[in-house]
Amino acid sequence: MLESAKWRSWRWPQSDSLDDEPIMKFTKMHGLGNDYVYVDTFRQDPPGDPASLAVILSDRHRGVGADGLILIMPSDRADARMRMFNADGSEGEMCGNGVRCVAKYLHDHGLARKERVSVETGRGVLQLDLEVVGGKARRVRVDMAPPVLDADAIPTTLPGDPPIDVPIELGDQVLKVTAVSMGNPHAVAFVEDVVRFPLEVLGPLLENHPAFPGRVNAHVVDIVSRGEVRMRTWERGSGITMACGTGACAVCVAGVLTGRTDRRILAHLPGGDLTLEWPEPDASVFMTGPATEVFEGDWPGSA
Numbered sequence: 295m296l297e298s299a300k301w302r303s304w305r306w307p308q309s310d311s312l313d314d315e316p317i318m319k320f321t322k323m324h325g326l327g328n329d330y331v332y333v334d335t336f337r338q339d340p341p342g343d344p345a346s347l348a349v350i351l352s353d354r355h356r357g358v359g360a361d362g363l364i365l366i367m368p369s370d371r372a373d374a375r376m377r378m379f380n381a382d383g384s385e386g387e388m389c390g391n392g393v394r395c396v397a398k399y400l401h402d403h404g405l406a407r408k409e410r411v412s413v414e415t416g417r418g419v420l421q422l423d424l425e426v427v428g429g430k431a432r433r434v435r436v437d438m439a440p441p442v443l444d445a446d447a448i449p450t451t452l453p454g455d456p457p458i459d460v461p462i463e464l465g466d467q468v469l470k471v472t473a474v475s476m477g478n479p480h481a482v483a484f485v486e487d488v489v490r491f492p493l494e495v496l497g498p499l500l501e502n503h504p505a506f507p508g509r510v511n512a513h514v515v516d517i518v519s520r521g522e523v524r525m526r527t528w529e530r531g532s533g534i535t536m537a538c539g540t541g542a543c544a545v546c547v548a549g550v551l552t553g554r555t556d557r558r559i560l561a562h563l564p565g566g567d568l569t570l571e572w573p574e575p576d577a578s579v580f581m582t583g584p585a586t587e588v589f590e591g592d593w594p595g596s597a
């Protein structure tokens with residue numbers, strides 16, 4: 295067969311397993327490029343196996359393409375409940391960029407048409423204040439609850455409550471990490487230059503380090519000033535992402551605990567900026583940033 299004819303008769307492989315699936319409506323949203331497929335289970339049944347669905351939908355070549363899946367569900371304690379699944383199908387207790395998008399969805403889609411909404415998460419019920427412009431929520435300020443600093447609860451086997459600047463070995467490198475939980479676990483390392491840091495190599499080593507029995511979200515940070523930092527993230531279960539909201543909160547807390555930053559900071563992430571504030575030791579951390587809806591779709595599609 296001529297080379298050109300061979301290509302004309304070749305077909306993209308189709309996945310048979312999708313043929314009999316019922317149509318599921320979804321909304322693609324992101325906070326600073328940290329993107330998820332959102333499924334509203336107020337208006338349709340929840341998917342039977344959200345962990346497997348998260349893996350399929352997140353695939354950037356054969357799926358919708360996302361850092362994971364977020365279910366927006368009815369709650370008897372709040373305006374809605376959120377469950378989040380990483381791209382590898384593991385469930386995260388909390389997602390800062392995700393919860394801002396959930397609040398925007400509740401407002402813009404008429405499920406809670408008000409400027410203060412509550413969302414039940416693995417970190418408890420959180421309160422979120424919306425900045426509404428032209429009838430749509432654009433920015434959201436979230437009361438992220440106080441950080442968890444007890445090593446067993448983070449969880450980590452590193453010494454200290456919390457562990458502060460503890461050296462750990464990653465391959466042939468040593469990195470000093472501060473561990474904080476915002477409902478989900480974070481390890482923060484202050485480095486010289488976040489852009490030059492080999493996050494794609496050391497991120498997975500830190501995520502899976504034995505000192506973190508539940509794995510960990512890994513962040514590298516460099517200090518611009520006492521009120522401004524740059525950070526990059528390797529997320530547990532999703533790899534490098536453009537932003538991590540809970541991670542930025544953990545960076546704010548780690549900056550204060552290590553004496554490097556003030557209690558209010560502007561964090562520059564690859565996807566944009568977040569403002570973080572931890573007003574006093576036992577207080578909540580407050581996170582402010584944008585939430586964006588990109589498009590709605592059906593899964594599986596009609597092709």
Ligand SMILES: N[C@@H](CCC[C@H](N)C(=O)O)C(=O)O
Nearest residue numbers: 386389390391478538539540
């Ligand atoms: N992107 C998120 C965090 C998502 C969960 C995380 N990967 C985990 O497993 O804990 C954020 O914006 O906070």
